[in-house]
Amino acid sequence: MIVEVLCVGNELLxxxxxxxxxHWIAGQVAKAGGTVSRVTVVRDExxxxxxxxxxxxxxxxxxxxxxxxxxxxxxxxxxxGVARALGRKVMxxxxxxxxxxxxxxxxxxxxxxxxxxxxxxxxxxxxxxIENPVGSAPSVVIEDAGVQVFCVxxxxxxxxxxxxxxxxxxxxxxxxxxxxxxxxxxxxxVSEGMIAPALVKIVDSNPRDAVYLKTHPRGYYRKTxxxxxxxxxxxxxxxxxxxxxxxxxSKQILKDISRLGGKVEK
Amino acid sequence: MIVEVLCVGNELLxxxxxxxxxHWIAGQVAKAGGTVSRVTVVRDExxxxxxxxxxxxxxxxxxxxxxxxxxxxxxxxxxxGVARALGRKVMxxxxxxxxxxxxxxxxxxxxxxxxxxxxxxxxxxxxxxIENPVGSAPSVVIEDAGVQVFCVxxxxxxxxxxxxxxxxxxxxxxxxxxxxxxxxxxxxxVSEGMIAPALVKIVDSNPRDAVYLKTHPRGYYRKTxxxxxxxxxxxxxxxxxxxxxxxxxSKQILKDISRLGGKVEK
Numbered sequence: 001m002i003v004e005v006l007c008v009g010n011e012l013l014x015x016x017x018x019x020x021x022x023h024w025i026a027g028q029v030a031k032a033g034g035t036v037s038r039v040t041v042v043r044d045e046x047x048x049x050x051x052x053x054x055x056x057x058x059x060x061x062x063x064x065x066x067x068x069x070x071x072x073x074x075x076x077x078x079x080x081g082v083a084r085a086l087g088r089k090v091m092x093x094x095x096x097x098x099x100x101x102x103x104x105x106x107x108x109x110x111x112x113x114x115x116x117x118x119x120x121x122x123x124x125x126x127x128x129x130i131e132n133p134v135g136s137a138p139s140v141v142i143e144d145a146g147v148q149v150f151c152v153x154x155x156x157x158x159x160x161x162x163x164x165x166x167x168x169x170x171x172x173x174x175x176x177x178x179x180x181x182x183x184x185x186x187x188x189x190v191s192e193g194m195i196a197p198a199l200v201k202i203v204d205s206n207p208r209d210a211v212y213l214k215t216h217p218r219g220y221y222r223k224t225x226x227x228x229x230x231x232x233x234x235x236x237x238x239x240x241x242x243x244x245x246x247x248x249x250s251k252q253i254l255k256d257i258s259r260l261g262g263k264v265e266k
Numbered sequence: 267m268i269v270e271v272l273c274v275g276n277e278l279l280x281x282x283x284x285x286x287x288x289h290w291i292a293g294q295v296a297k298a299g300g301t302v303s304r305v306t307v308v309r310d311e312x313x314x315x316x317x318x319x320x321x322x323x324x325x326x327x328x329x330x331x332x333x334x335x336x337x338x339x340x341x342x343x344x345x346x347g348v349a350r351a352l353g354r355k356v357m358x359x360x361x362x363x364x365x366x367x368x369x370x371x372x373x374x375x376x377x378x379x380x381x382x383x384x385x386x387x388x389x390x391x392x393x394x395x396i397e398n399p400v401g402s403a404p405s406v407v408i409e410d411a412g413v414q415v416f417c418v419x420x421x422x423x424x425x426x427x428x429x430x431x432x433x434x435x436x437x438x439x440x441x442x443x444x445x446x447x448x449x450x451x452x453x454x455x456v457s458e459g460m461i462a463p464a465l466v467k468i469v470d471s472n473p474r475d476a477v478y479l480k481t482h483p484r485g486y487y488r489k490t491x492x493x494x495x496x497x498x499x500x501x502x503x504x505x506x507x508x509x510x511x512x513x514x515x516s517k518q519i520l521k522d523i524s525r526l527g528g529k530v531e532k
Contacts, residue, residue: 010478011480012305013292013296013301013303013305014292014293015290015292015293016293019285019288019289020284022285022307024281026278027280027281027282028281029281030280030281037279037314038306038307038308039279039285039305039306039307040304041288041304041306042303042304043304052304055321071458072458072462073462073465073480074462074465074466074469075480107490108489109490110490111457111459116459116460116462116463117459155483191377192339193338193377193382194382196339196382197382199339199340200340203340212276214276214277214341215339217421223373223374224374224375226375
C-alpha cells in the first residue's frame with residue numbers, strides 16, 4: 001500500500017507554515033502498515049500542481065493525497081491542476097453545491113452562494129465530492145488507472161477529519177493484517193560507524209520490507225565516548241512471526257554491541 | 267533565484283521526524299528574496315534519490331539542495347544517488363578524507379579511519395567537498411549544466427552551518443538588491459469568499475513577483491461573524507518603490523474591507 005502526498009501552498013515554501021500535514025499523514029499511513037513513498041510540496045501555480053500530479057500518477061502509487069488549495073480564493077487551484085493533469089475539465093457539481101450549502105447551514109453562516117464560493121464546488125469531471133465535516137470546501141476523490149486521487153483541504157483539522165473517515169480505511173484495507181513491533185537500544189561506547197557493518201549484515205539477511213534498522217547519534221559521553229540509539233522495527237502479518245523475528249534480531253544486535261565494547265543503558 | 271530542496275530519509279516519511287529542515291531553508295531563501303519552487307522528500311532508496319535528482323535537474327533551478335543521507339551507515343546513499351543521476355561514479359576524495367580526520371581531531375575523537383567511515387569521503391566524481399564545521403560527514407557541491415547541487419547533512423545544526431556559510435551567500439548574490447515590506451490586517455465581518463474578487467483585481471493589476479496577497483481564516487466572532495487575516499507582502503529592488511506600492515495597495519484593501527462592511531482590529 002503505497003501512498004504519495006502532494007502539498008500545495010506558497011506558505012509551505014516560504015518558511016511561514018511548517019508542513020505538519022505531511023508529517024501527520026506519514027505517521028498515520030506508517031502506523032497502518034502502509035508506506036509513504038514521496039512527499040512533494042509545490043507553490044500555488046497551475047503548471048506546478050499539474051506537473052506534480054502527472055509525475056506522481058506515473059509512479060503508480062495506490063493512493064495520491066493532495067492537501068491545500070481547495071478554498072475560494074484566487075490562489076486556490078488544486079482542483080484545476082488535478083483536472084489538467086488528468087486531461088479533464090472542471091465542472092460545477094450539484095452534490096458539491098449542496099455540501100457547501102449544508103456546511104454553511106450547519107455552522108449558522110448566512111452566506112450567499114456567489115460565484116466565488118461556487119468555485120469550491122467546481123470539481124474535476126468524473127470526480128466525487130466528499131463533504132467537509134469541519135469547514136466549507138468539499139474534498140474530492142477521483143480514480144485514474146488504479147490510483148485513487150484524494151484532494152483534501154490544507155487546514156489541518158479539516159484534512160485530518162477527511163483523511164480518517166475516507167482515506168485511512170482504504171489504507172488499512174489495502175494493507176490487510178499488519179503487526180509491527182519495535183525496540184530501542186540506548187548504547188554508550190559504540191559509534192554509528194563502528195556498528196554499521198554488523199547492521200548491514202542483519203538487514204541483508206532478512207526480508208527487505210520486514211526489518212527497519214537504523215542508528216541515531218546521541219552525542220558523546222565525556223566528549224569522546226560515542227552514544228547512539230539503535231532503533232529496530234519488525235513488521236509482518238502474524239503476531240508470532242514478528243515477535244520471533246524481533247527477538248532473534250535483538251539478540252544479534254546485543255551480541256554485536258557487546259563484541260564492540262559497548263554498553264546498553266537499562 | 268530559484269532553489270529546489272530534496273530531503274532524503276525514511277524518518278521523514280514515517281511520522282518520526284518533522285521536516286523542519288525544509289521549513290528553515292525555505293524561510294532563509296524567502297528572506298533573502300529567492301524562491302523555493304519545490305520541496306521533495308524521498309526514502310533512503312538509491313533509485314528514488316537518483317530519480318528525484320534527475321527530475322529536479324530537468325527543471326533547471328539555480329540551486330538544488332539535498333539534505334540527509336551523508337553518514338556512514340548502510341542507508342546513507344545520497345551521494346551515490348546524486349552520482350547516478352549525473353552519470354558519474356563516486357570516488358574516495360583525499361580532501362574529504364582530510365576533512366573527516368580534522369573533524370575527529372577537532373572533537374578529540376580517537377576514531378580509526380576504517381572502510382565504513384571512508385564512505386563519508388567517497389563523493390561524486392567532479393564534486394568538491396565542504397568541511398562539516400559541527401559533525402563529521404563532509405558536504406559536497408557539484409555543478410551540472412548551470413545548476414549548483416549542494417548535498418548537506420540532515421542533522422539540523424550541521425545543515426544550518428553549511429547552508430549559512432556556503433549556500434545563502436550564493437542566493438543573496440543571485441537575488442541582488444532586495445527589499446521586502448509587509449503588513450497584516452486582522453479583519454472582522456468579512457470572509458475569504460467575500461473579499462476574494464477584490465484581491466484578485468489587485469493581484470492581476472500588479473507585477474506578479476512583486477505582490478503576495480493572501481487571506482487566512484481566523485474562525486468566527488460569536489459563531490457567525492467571520493474573521494480573517496489579510497497578509498500583504500510587496501517586494502522589489504528599491505526601498506522607495508516598495509514602500510509606495512505597499513501604501514497604495516494597503517489603501518485599496520482598507521477601502522474594500524470597509525465597502526464590504528468589515529472592521530480592521532487596531
